[in-house]
Amino acid sequence: MPPKSVNPLQFLTDAHVAIVAGKGGVGKTTVTAVLARAAADQGLRVLVVELDGKSALASLVGADVGFLALTPSAALAEYLETHGLGRVARRLATTGVIEVVATAAPGIDDIVVLGKIKLEQSGDYDLIIVDGPAAGHAITFLMAPANLLKLMRGGPIHTQAAEVAGLLTDPARSQVILVTLPETTPVNEVVETAQALTDGGRLRLGPIVVNAYDEGGDLPADLAPAGSTLRAAAEFRNGRRELHRRETQRLADELELAQVRLPLLATPALDKESIAELAKSLGMQR
Amino acid sequence: MTDLDALISTADVVVCCGSGGVGKTTAAAALGLQAAGNGRHCVVVTIDPAKRLADALGVPGGLTNDPVRLPIEGSGELWALMLDTATTFDGLVVANAKDSDQATRILTNGFYRNIASSLGGTQEYMAAERLLALHLDNRFDLVIVDTPPTRNALDFLDAPRTLTRFIDHPVFKMMMLPTRRGLRVLSIAAQPLLRSIGKVIGSEVLADAVAFFQAFDGMQTGFRNRADEVIELLHGERTRFVLVASPRVDTIDEARFFAGRLVEKNLGVSAIIVNRATPDFGAPEGQRPSSAAKVALYDNQAELHDLAVAEREHVDPLVKDTDRQPTWVPLLAGDVHDLDGLDLIRSLLFR
Numbered sequence A: 001m002p003p004k005s006v007n008p009l010q011f012l013t014d015a016h017v018a019i020v021a022g023k024g025g026v027g028k029t030t031v032t033a034v035l036a037r038a039a040a041d042q043g044l045r046v047l048v049v050e051l052d053g054k055s056a057l058a059s060l061v062g063a064d065v066g067f068l069a070l071t072p073s074a075a076l077a078e079y080l081e082t083h084g085l086g087r088v089a090r091r092l093a094t095t096g097v098i099e100v101v102a103t104a105a106p107g108i109d110d111i112v113v114l115g116k117i118k119l120e121q122s123g124d125y126d127l128i129i130v131d132g133p134a135a136g137h138a139i140t141f142l143m144a145p146a147n148l149l150k151l152m153r154g155g156p157i158h159t160q161a162a163e164v165a166g167l168l169t170d171p172a173r174s175q176v177i178l179v180t181l182p183e184t185t186p187v188n189e190v191v192e193t194a195q196a197l198t199d200g201g202r203l204r205l206g207p208i209v210v211n212a213y214d215e216g217g218d219l220p221a222d223l224a225p226a227g228s229t230l231r232a233a234a235e236f237r238n239g240r241r242e243l244h245r246r247e248t249q250r251l252a253d254e255l256e257l258a259q260v261r262l263p264l265l266a267t268p269a270l271d272k273e274s275i276a277e278l279a280k281s282l283g284m285q286r
Numbered sequence B: 001m002t003d004l005d006a007l008i009s010t011a012d013v014v015v016c017c018g019s020g021g022v023g024k025t026t027a028a029a030a031l032g033l034q035a036a037g038n039g040r041h042c043v044v045v046t047i048d049p050a051k052r053l054a055d056a057l058g059v060p061g062g063l064t065n066d067p068v069r070l071p072i073e074g075s076g077e078l079w080a081l082m083l084d085t086a087t088t089f090d091g092l093v094v095a096n097a098k099d100s101d102q103a104t105r106i107l108t109n110g111f112y113r114n115i116a117s118s119l120g121g122t123q124e125y126m127a128a129e130r131l132l133a134l135h136l137d138n139r140f141d142l143v144i145v146d147t148p149p150t151r152n153a154l155d156f157l158d159a160p161r162t163l164t165r166f167i168d169h170p171v172f173k174m175m176m177l178p179t180r181r182g183l184r185v186l187s188i189a190a191q192p193l194l195r196s197i198g199k200v201i202g203s204e205v206l207a208d209a210v211a212f213f214q215a216f217d218g219m220q221t222g223f224r225n226r227a228d229e230v231i232e233l234l235h236g237e238r239t240r241f242v243l244v245a246s247p248r249v250d251t252i253d254e255a256r257f258f259a260g261r262l263v264e265k266n267l268g269v270s271a272i273i274v275n276r277a278t279p280d281f282g283a284p285e286g287q288r289p290s291s292a293a294k295v296a297l298y299d300n301q302a303e304l305h306d307l308a309v310a311e312r313e314h315v316d317p318l319v320k321d322t323d324r325q326p327t328w329v330p331l332l333a334g335d336v337h338d339l340d341g342l343d344l345i346r347s348l349l350f351r
Helices: A028-041 A057-061 A072-091 A094-104 A108-121 A137-151 A156-169 A184-201 A229-254 A272-284 B003-010 B024-037 B052-057 B085-096 B100-107 B110-118 B122-135 B151-157 B159-168 B170-175 B184-201 B203-216 B220-234 B249-264 B292-322 B339-349
Strands: A017-021 A046-050 A066-069 A127-131 A174-180 A208-213 A259-263 B013-017 B041-046 B077-082 B142-146 B239-245 B271-277 B327-330
Touching: A017 A028, A017 A137, A028 A046, A028 A057, A028 A127, A028 A174, A028 A208, A028 A259, A028 A272, A046 A057, A046 A108, A057 A066, A057 A272, A072 A094, A072 A108, A072 B184, A094 A108, A094 B110, A094 B170, A094 B184, A094 B203, A108 A127, A108 A137, A108 A156, A137 A156, A137 A184, A156 B184, A174 A184, A184 A229, A208 A229, A229 A259, A229 B292, A259 A272, B003 B024, B003 B271, B013 B024, B013 B122, B013 B220, B013 B249, B024 B041, B024 B077, B024 B142, B024 B239, B024 B271, B024 B339, B041 B122, B085 B100, B085 B110, B085 B122, B085 B220, B100 B203, B110 B122, B110 B203, B122 B142, B122 B151, B122 B159, B122 B220, B151 B220, B159 B170, B159 B220, B170 B184, B170 B203, B184 B203, B239 B249, B239 B292, B249 B292, B271 B292, B327 B339
Parallel strands: A017 A127, A017 A174, A046 A066, A046 A127, A174 A208, A208 A259, B013 B142, B013 B239, B041 B077, B041 B142, B239 B271, B271 B327
Antiparallel strands: none
C-alpha cells in the first residue's frame, strides 16, 4: 500500500500547536525550521518555541517568524518563585528546592513549559511550532500531564496538568509531528514512539516527516565501465536510494500515518537558504 | 599502530561519547568485537533504551541487565548488557543498607522510585557505577561503555556524586530533621519552606520525600565512598575516551564540545571515529558527457566527491582541537543488524 497522501501545507493549519519530536540525529530542528518557513511563506503568523537552549533555529528561519526559548529548569524556577517559594528558596539555595520538587513530582518542569506554550496559544499567532525535547525525552515530555495527574490529587500543579492535558489531547488544538530518517533503526524507533503516544497519551499524530530522503530513480550503472569509479559511485547511490524506498514503504506498512518527505540536500551544513529551499519543496509535493 | 589498535590493547575501560544517531553503540560493539578477537575478555555496556545494541549484535530476545556471552570466534570473549538503571540502583541501596528493613523502607518509597527513574543524572550515575562493578569483576579485563545520547553525556564524569550532592544539600538535611535533636535554628527556618513545597506538590508527595530522607539516614558514607572509587576509575590512566561523530556540522560541534570538556578535566581524547561518511570515489574523469544518461552518472560522482570533500573540511576543526586523526567509516547501504554486519564495521575501523 502506498503511503497516505497529505497536502503538506494544509496539515500545518490542522491544529494550532504542532510539537515536533524525534530521536537524536534525525534532523528534528531542521524540520522545525522548514515547517516554520513554509507556514510563514503562506502568510501565517508563526511562533517557534525552542526547548533545549542550544540550537541555531532563530538564525535559520528568518526574522518574520517569532521565536521563544524556554528551558524546563528556568520555567520551573520561575513558577516556584511566583508560587510562594521565592524568598525562602533563595535563602536555602534555589537549586536544591527545584531539585527536590522536580524529583518528588517528575514531569513538573514539563508541565510548566507546556503551560507557558498554552498561554502563547491564546496570543497573536496562527501557528505555534515547538522544537520538542531531544533524544528519548519526547515521550516523557508529552506524557508528563497524564502521568502527573495519576500522581497528584489536587493543588496548582494538578490544575495546570489538567489544562495542558486538555490542550494535548484536543486534536483541533494540537498535533505531534514525528520526524525520522528513511533508514532501518530510525524507522523502528519512530514506529515505537508513535505507538507509545497513541496508546498511552491519546495524542493526535500529524503526518510523519521523513527527512533527507534521496529522491530520484536508479542511475544506469551498467553504462559505466565495469570496475570504474563512475560505476562504483552509481552503485553506491542506487543502494542508498533502494534503502530509502524500502524503509519508507515499511514505515507506511507499519504506521497508518501520512508521510511528508524532505529531500536530501548535498551539503553537510544546512543554512538559511537550504531551509528556504526545503520549505519550497514542501509546497510542490501534492 | 592506529589510535584504535592502541586503545583496545592497552585500556581497561573505554568510554564512547557522542550525540544521538551517530552510530555510537555500533562503534562500541565493533571495538569490543575486535578486542575479543585479540584475546581480551570484553564486556560492552549500552544505555540506549532503544535496544540498538541488541539489534546490532543480533541477540535473540534482546539484552538484559546481566551480561550475555556472544558466540564469536577468536581466543577472547565478548559479553554485552543493557543497563537497567532502576535495578542497578536498587542493588546499590541493598548493598549499602545496614539491614533488610532499611533497604525495604527505601525501595518501597515513592520518592526513591522517582530518584531511581527520573532524577537528572541518575542514568549516567548508574552507568558509571556499573562500570566500576564490571571493572572489578574477574570475568572481564576490558569494559566498553556507551554514554547516554545527550549533550550532558559528560555529566557522566560527575555523575557518581549525583546522589551525595542531593542528600548533602541543606534542603534535604532539613528534611531529616524531625528525627534529630538540637538543630532548632534551621528547623524553624525549615517549616515554612516545607509548607510551601507541600502546597505546590501536595502534602502526600512531600511526606513521601521526607520519609525517604529519614530512611536514608546512615547510608551517606557508603554512597560517598563508592562515588569516590567510581570517580577514581574514570580518571585512571587505563581509562580512555573515544569521540564518535558523523560528518554533519551539528554533530561535529557536539564532538568539539565534548573534547573541550575532556581537556578541561585533564582527560584526553584517545581516538575519534567519524561514522556515516560519504564515500569518495574521486572527481569524475574527463569531460562532462553529452548524453543524458551518462550525465547523470558523471554528476552523481561529482556530487558525492564534493560532499565528501566538504565533510572532511567540516571535521578539520575537531582534528585541530584534539590532534587526533579520525578513523572514517563510510555510509553503508543498510543498518547493522547482526554479527556479520558488526564484523563489517569492525573491519572498517581496523583496516
